[in-house]
Amino acid sequence: MIAFEDALEHVLVACTPLPAERVTLAEALGRVTAAEIRSPVDLPAFDNSAMDGFALCTQGRRIDAGREFDVHGEQAAGDGLQRAAGEGAWSIMTGARLPDGLDAIIPVEQVEVLDRADDGRVTRMRLAAAVEPGQHRRRAGEDVACGALALPAGHWIGANEVMLLAGLGLAQVDVARRPRAALLSTGRELVDDPAVPLQPGQIRNSSSPFLATRIPAAGGEIVLRETVPDEPAQFSAALERAIDAGAELVLSTGAVSMGRFDFIPDVLRERGGEIVFHKVAMRPGKPLLFARLPSGALCFGLPGNPVSTAVGLRLFVEPAMRVMLGLPREQAWRIPLAHDVGKKAGFRLHQKARLKLDARAALSVELLAGQESFRTRPLVESTVWAALPAEVDALRAGDPVDVFPLAHEAGVMLGAQSK
Structure with a gap:
């Protein structure tokens, strides 16, 4: 097992910024500026x-x-x-x-x-x-003067930025290319089509729709999405299709734990992949795997439980995407706990949580009931992930902990744009 902080560092140093591409303003929402943008005009243009x-x-x-x-x-x-x-x-x-x-x-x-x-x-x-x-x-130029900085490089483009750029008359913007991702779900128990009745032992595939929603919102592009049974040869073939589709990130779910059908590490080695780490001292998501493939693609083997998938995506894949997009490394918010909490030392816990304001407008973070990795309903009530450090076995109300918004781009839009 590797410590969470060491595992994350291994991921970040393996990533490099992607090249720029030019898009229309209509295509710029959710993209990241590849270079600073200076105003070509005064805004307003006249008194x-x-x-x-x-x-x-x-x-x-x-x-x-x-x-x-x-x-x-x-x-x-x-x-x-x-x-x-x-x-x-x-x-x-x-x-x-x-x-x-x-x-x-x-x-x-x-x-x-x-x-x-x-x-x-x-x-x-x-x-x-x-x-x-x-x-x-x-006055002319009172909002933005001609030649003044409108947006810095490495800036997430939201609706407010689109308003500004439209006012400046910019029809095109240079942005970082989106990281290309492939999503490979494993498990003969998974059923993708909601119209198909479940047979005994089968479950709905909830992780794949989650990832398919989050990756584009986080700044990526999905180039392949498949579900394969617990067969190494079929997974290897799907991995080949992912590489052929140009995937720079390969996200698999399931088959990375210690069971007889947890074959992904062996398949990656057989294909010449370098397993950088397998198992992280955290919960949920302990079996998480990170590897580099001969093509240069980065492979994240996410555990099969839905919440473990969500933790792996948020705390490992999204930080990797930030580097590729040219965004600064994310800084956790330090927010006091709303209540006492006990835990087992040796594991960093990532807890479903929500922010609270008391009558004096003091901010705190409340851990929710239902922290098990199969429980998805509490995620609907969550607004943040709270990280409880590995080395402690108890925390008191008022102790500060690391807190992350559920989506990295939410943190960007709330003020962590440029550092």
């Missing part, structure tokens, strides 16, 4: 009004309430360049370009209309409040 109202020229001085002005023009959103003349005002709409010569806006609610034209347009008004120079004026 504009922050609200509906009237634009004035203050000449750098406060205009007191009570002043009256003729309204010489009207500027709506989408209108082009206009030049104001004299000391009058212009009616202006939110987002409309500020006419040259004017520098401040008073909201429509803070004026008294004195006269209107036959078509309803305001022609004269009185200030009901003072106007300060530059008020309610959005």
Whole structure:
């Protein structure tokens, strides 16, 4: 057995960043920037009004309430360049370009209309409040200046980033290529088709749909997905198909423990694979295997129980994908326990857990009932994984522990973007 920290280090040093590729902005969601992106334009592109109202020229001085002005023009959103003349005002709409010569806006609610034209347009008004120079004026480049850093390299692109890049007029983005993954489920007891009735001894394959959902969400691409019986020759053939499909990550489930049908280590050796480690001092997921194949692909032999699969994916496969995508290594959150807990020393425990806020808004982590590796229902109530260190046999309420969100990209979006 190998310690969790040593096992993870072996995985991370085996990974290298993938090359960049150019995608359209519509394809960029959930991708990682391969290089920094600098703005090609000012955003906003021009000075504009922050609200509906009237634009004035203050000449750098406060205009007191009570002043009256003729309204010489009207500027709506989408209108082009206009030049104001004299000391009058212009009616202006939110987002409309500020006419040259004017520098401040008073909201429509803070004026008294004195006269209107036959078509309803305001022609004269009185200030009901003072106007300060530059008020309610959005300046060109105030959000992002031309040439300024918009996104750094190694940055996860979410919906907010798509909004920013669209505003900058970027139609294409250079991103890290997605890691290519193959999913191989093993077990003659597994049934993939939910329409097929179960025979005695059979179970639904829940790990494969889970992995097929998580891998793309975590930044990867699935190139092969198969379920094979407990036959070494069939698994070896499926492994060959995975390599032919270009898989850089091969994730298998089952057949890595100590039973007569746990054949994966032998098949990997027969195919020239190097087993880096097999068995980690953790629960669930102790039988986890990590190997390098002659093709360069990394093979993760995940235990068959669904929660063991989830732990192996979250704490080993997803960190590997982060390196391949050019993201920084993940840092655990340190959060105090909500209650006392006992455990057996010698194993690092990864526990289904959820975050709690007390009446004073203090954050803590609560371990859930049903920690066995076959119990999937508690995962629905979980928001995080809590890691209890291997060397201790008891922890007290208030003791800090390592905590990881259920998905690595959730941690990215919550503030661990760039370090």
